[in-house]
Amino acid sequence: MCVRLKPRPEHIRHITNSLDPASLIGKHVTGFLDDYPLYLTLAEAPEKPLEIHFGGEYGGGKDFEYFIDEHLRSALEKAAKNGSKVPVKIIDAHVGETTKKYEVPHNEKLPQHNGKPWYDRFTCVGLQLEGMKEIGYMWGEDTEKAWDEFCLYCGTFIATDEQLEDLELQHQRNEKERELLLKNFKDTKQGSDMKVTHKK
Numbered sequence: 001m002c003v004r005l006k007p008r009p010e011h012i013r014h015i016t017n018s019l020d021p022a023s024l025i026g027k028h029v030t031g032f033l034d035d036y037p038l039y040l041t042l043a044e045a046p047e048k049p050l051e052i053h054f055g056g057e058y059g060g061g062k063d064f065e066y067f068i069d070e071h072l073r074s075a076l077e078k079a080a081k082n083g084s085k086v087p088v089k090i091i092d093a094h095v096g097e098t099t100k101k102y103e104v105p106h107n108e109k110l111p112q113h114n115g116k117p118w119y120d121r122f123t124c125v126g127l128q129l130e131g132m133k134e135i136g137y138m139w140g141e142d143t144e145k146a147w148d149e150f151c152l153y154c155g156t157f158i159a160t161d162e163q164l165e166d167l168e169l170q171h172q173r174n175e176k177e178r179e180l181l182l183k184n185f186k187d188t189k190q191g192s193d194m195k196v197t198h199k200k
Contacts, residue, residue: 018157021093021125024050028087029129032080037159038066038138040076043087051159052125054140064140064154072136075129092128092135097121100153123155 024042031041031049038052054064068076079088099121104113124137140154 018163019050019160021095021127021158024090024093024127026089028089029076029079030082030084030087032076034073034077036064036066041080043084046084048161051164052138052156053159053163054154054156064142066138066140066156068138069136071132071134072127072129072138075132075136076127078131079129089130090127091130091132092126094126094135096124096126096137098124102152118152120153122153123157125156125158 028043029040030043030046031039033039033041033049036054039049040052041049052066054066075088082088099119101117101119104116104118106114122139124139126135126137128135139156141152142154
């Protein structure tokens with residue numbers, strides 16, 4: 001599924017204070033890791049891969065699947081295969097905007113919308129590499145967990161160094177909270193088991 005977009009109008013704000021994709025124009029792609037987050041390795045900074053994350057008004061992150069136009073995916077895979085032997089230049093890059101329509105599935109929080117049409121407006125990061133005839137876009141979709149937030153499509157952003165640090169700190173905080181909840185649950189369960197045993 002290809003997305004045909006013009007550059008995002010100036011009045012539509014960025015999802016975050018992320019890296020402007022236009023700053024990548026003129027740089028060379030030497031690596032591409034098809035994973036979440038999506039990694040691009042640039043010849044100018046091979047020791048610091050560029051991470052592309054998915055996030056937006058209603059959430060995001062690894063709960064979202066990402067999608068890339070096939071012609072952009074092919075170009076990135078070819079660039080990664082050639083690596084530093086034949087670096088491929090980025091000749092255009094910008095943030096675009098599109099609106100997609102879909103039918104709302106079953107939603108317990110907002111049952112009055114079940115089965116009715118809904119529209120998500122979201123941003124896409126667009127890249128055009130040497131050899132591509134037109135720019136290609138990437139975006140996120142949540143096909144499982146987003147219905148609580150009432151959002152299917154999700155915008156993209158390119159993380160800055162500061163954002164990567166914030167994301168890592170947030171991840172560490174989440175892990176500590178999860179471990180604490182698990183410990184409290186185990187302690188509570190053990191306490192209940194001891195009471196039951198004592199009654200016997």
